[in-house]
Amino acid sequence: MNVIWRVSGYLFRYKALFFLTLLMATAMTALAIAVPQVVQSVLDQMFGENHEDAEGMTTVLTQGLLLISTLFFAREAFNCFRIRVNNVLEQKVILDLRRDLHDKLLDLPVSFYDRRKSGDIASRVVEDVQNVERAILDGTEQGMVAVLTIAGVTAIMFSLEPTLAALVFLPLPILVLMGFRYAKASRKNWRDVRETSGELNAMLVEDIQGNRLIHSFALKERERKRFLEISEELRRRNLRTMFRWSIQSPAAGFVSSLGVVAVVGMGAYLLKIKPDGSSGFTVGEFFAFLLYANMFYEPVRQLVSINNLLAAGKASGDRVFEVLDHPVDIRDAESPIQCPKGPIEVEFKNICFSYPDRDEIIDGLDLTLPPGKVTAMVGPTGAGKTTLANLLQRYYEVDSGAILLNDVDVKDIELAQLRGSMGVVSQDPFLFDASVADNLLLARRDATPEELENALRTACAWSFTQDLPEKLDTMIGERGIRLSMGEKQRLTIARVLLRDPPVVILDEATSSVDVATEREIQKGLANLLESRTSLVIAHRLSTVRNADQIVFLKHGRILEQGSHEELLNRPDGEYAALWRRQGDIITEASLAT
Known part of the structure; x- marks a missing residue:
């Protein structure tokens, strides 16, 4: 019932449309109830004791049929208007629900998406919103019409013949019991159907996004099998639900027909026999x-x-409101303050953090990123490097400790300003299915063509964008599919340059490209990092040797810290050992070629 009331709240945003729909439905009900009255009048005039002659009977019949036709026409005219109003109301409510759901998805923390499949989330926004709205709107309207019809018809039947009216009510307890039992059994069935539908959508999104990998590893048969398994499960669950309804509906029809049979029998008897004969x-x-x-x-x-x-x-509705009711743990403070201006010093003070159901990732970490300097962070996979970058942007909250920008806790800074003060270039850059220019203008909508060109030139991206079919107006496809990885990285660098943030985060920015492309990207990165507080996360030590300070992170703790030369002068250190290993790999690769 909670879901019904909550969706009803959306309906009542448009009270005029909602009650107009009910008014039209009520008018249709009244017109339908009037038809048997006309039939009664015509038959009584034609077959009653004072029935008309042949000519009179023809007139009565003609007039009766015309009146019945008029009632049917009026009913369908109201129905036409009702459908149009209903459709407008329906689409308004769907739009409101989808907008609220989308707004909530934009507000939810990264941790929400870590545990859910994107296809399932999309299924809730597209399919579940439409299902719940139609169910509640149609259910409310049809329920009101049904109640009005039952009330009106009941009153007329008792006025005509109370004995027969009582017979009509005999099957009612059985029908009500059947309805409650079916509703209880069908709830779980429908929940299973929606969950499986979400799984199928999630798998389809995964296959579309991983299309190249599927072809590369010849996984078509594997994915076809997965698709058929989930589709088969959805088919079974749908059929299970439909099977229950295939029993329920005819059974209810049969029980109802028993009431009609009783009415026919008793009615025929009453036609002949009354107490006075x-x-x-x-x-x-x-x-x-x-x-x-x-x-x-x-x-x-x-x-x-x-x-x-x-x-x-x-x-x-449960799936929709599960998202709408999900708590937003990361939000602005009651009185957020402005982000510090000018050069920014970043300080991690005794930071501890762990993901849900996992051991501690960051354990009592202290680190300062000096303003205008480059701090590189290296270490084995799972050491907590990317986690620190996410904590700095408040995608997650620290369990204890504090992160400060110029001695101001990030929790006290307005979120939009905090994240706006940072530019991120990641291993897998995200670009929208739009033009090159539109993707760049996300950083600053009022940027001039000259500023776009300067950013692209500084990022070493101007040359390749001028070779595109429509230059900066070229559509680059979903996630920038029409560009190479190196080109996407350079566009991302240009976008960050256009924003001109005081803090820059590079998270494995060149790990997915070849050496030649890396050299091109490094030129753009050098321009980007100049005079900015920078955190560079890398596996290739050769890309961070010029950093002002290098931090070696392992198991969420800082094991070593210093410049490249200082760390190499510790022959037994972790950094020096990793440098030697990577040097051997590069040497072996060179000899092999």
């Missing part, structure tokens, strides 16, 4: 009552089917 129950009343009995059971069965609709909607 006369026939006070007319043919018109009998036919009208039969029509009303059918009209009574139809909304009752509809209420049962709404249970199915709401169960499906609740399964989707």
Whole structure:
């Protein structure tokens, strides 16, 4: 019920449209209820004791049919208007839900995405939002119409013949019990369907993103098998849900028909026998009552089917509100302060940090990044190098200790300003499916063409962008697929240069390119790092030998710290040993070629 009430809150943002839809539905119900009354009047005039002659009967029948046709036409006219209003309301609510969900996804911390598949998240935004909205809106509207129809028809049936009306209610307890049992059983089924659908979407996104790897490693059969397994599971779960409904719906129809049978039997009896020996129950009343009995059971069965609709909607709603209710652990302080201006000193003070369900990654680390200087961080995989960069940007919160920018705790700085003061070039640069210029302008929307050119030249990227078919207006594809890794890296460097941040983070910026491309990128990086507080994370020691200070990190602790020459002068040190190993590898590679 919580999901229903919460989505209803979105509906009530548009009260006028919502109540207009209900008004149209009410009008349709009233017109439908009026039809049996006309049928009763026509039949009683044609077959009653004072029935008309042949000519009069023709007139009565013609007028009756015209009136019934008019009622049906008016009903469908209201229905046409209702559908249009309903569609407008539906799309407004879907837009609001999707917007809120997307806004929440933008606010959620990186840790949220660490534990979820992107395809499943996309499935919640696209499919689940639509499912829950349609279920609640259609369920609310249909439920209101059903209740109004039941109330109106019940009143008329008791006014016509209380005995027959009581017979109509006999199957009702069975129908209600069946509906509750079905709803309880179907909730889990629908939840399983939505979860499996999310898995299938996640797998499709993975296959699309990893298409080249699939071809490279000849994994088509493996992925086809995975796809079929998940699709088969989704098919089974859908069929399980449909199978329950295939039993529930006909069973409800059969139970309802027993009520109609009882009405036919007792109604036929009442046509002939009354306490005074006369026939006070007319043919018109009998036919009208039969029509009303059918009209009574139809909304009752509809209420049962709404249970199915709401169960499906609740399964989707749970997935939507799981995201909307997820806490945003990293947010601005109550009174955030401005990010320090000018040269920035970064200080890590006794930092401790661990990921959920994992041992401590950073253990009591103290480190200062001097303003305008380059600090390189090296060490084995899993030492905590990238984690420190993420902590500096507040993608995660430290367990204890503090990170300071010019003696100001990063927790006190406005998040947008904190992250805006940093430029990041990572191992896998992200570019949007847009033009070269649009990707650069993300850093600063008001940049002039001259500033774009200067940034590209400084990043050693101007030459290749001028060779593109439409130069800076060339569309580069999803994640920059139409560019080489080296070209993407240089565009990323140009983008950071355009932002002109006081702090720069390079996270394995050249690890995925060849030596020749690395030389080109290094030229751009040298320009980028000049006069900025820089943290350079690297595995290749040759790329950081000119750093002002080098930190060797292992198991979340600093083992060694100093310049390249100082660390090499410690022959038994970890850095010197790693330098020798990498030198041997380079020598062997050179001899092999």
